[in-house]
Amino acid sequence: MKAVLQRVTSSKVSVEGRAIGEIGRGITVLLCAVPGDTQKDVDWLAEKIVNLRIFDDEEGxxxxxxxxxxxxxxxxxQFTLCGDCRKGRRPSWAKAAAPEFANEMYGKFIEAVKKNGVPTEHGQFQAYMAVDIQNDGPVTLIIDTKE
Structure with a gap:
């Protein structure tokens, strides 16, 4: 799995002009499943994200x-995280998981974050979404469970 994390003061995802997920302070996770992902990848990534120390303490x-x-x-x-731009002018999506498998992994990841005790909102798989991200810092990190 690949994930881009952004520490946010607020974030919202909308489909057809209607907000379907919205948070205040927290983390926006842009997530891409890859072929070969397992429940181990899901659990490791969820645990890593919810426990990653990226918020300021009282000393800053x-x-x-x-x-x-x-x-x-x-x-x-966000299947585009697997875009391969090395050749030509159009990215290749060959490294992203097939939609059915990716949707399954996406759902499992959401549930794993919730099981870690974090209130979780989400977008709509395979929908055209508008994502409003108020990046805090900015703090942006990339995690790949295969690296």
Whole structure:
């Protein structure tokens, strides 16, 4: 799995002009499943994200996790994270998981984050979405469970 994390003061995902997921302080997760992902990848990534110390403590040091600050997560499916731009002018999507499998992994990831005690909102798989992200910092990280 590949994920781009953004620490946010707020974030919202809309489909056809209607907000379907919205959070305040927390993390927006742009998530891409890849062939070969397993429940182990899902669980590892969810646990890593909710416990990653990227929020400031009282001294201004990144020392607190999403769980520590009682933040929320907004998870958005984003197959374009697997875009391969090395050849030509059009990205190849060959490294992304097939839609049925990707949707299954997306759902499992959302549930895993919730099981870790974090309030979680999400986008709509395979929908055209508008994502409003108020990046805090900015803090943006990339995690790949295969690296």
């Amino acid at each position: 040091k990144m020392n607190l996790s999403l769980k520590d600050v009682k933040g929320s997560a907004l998870v958005v499916s």
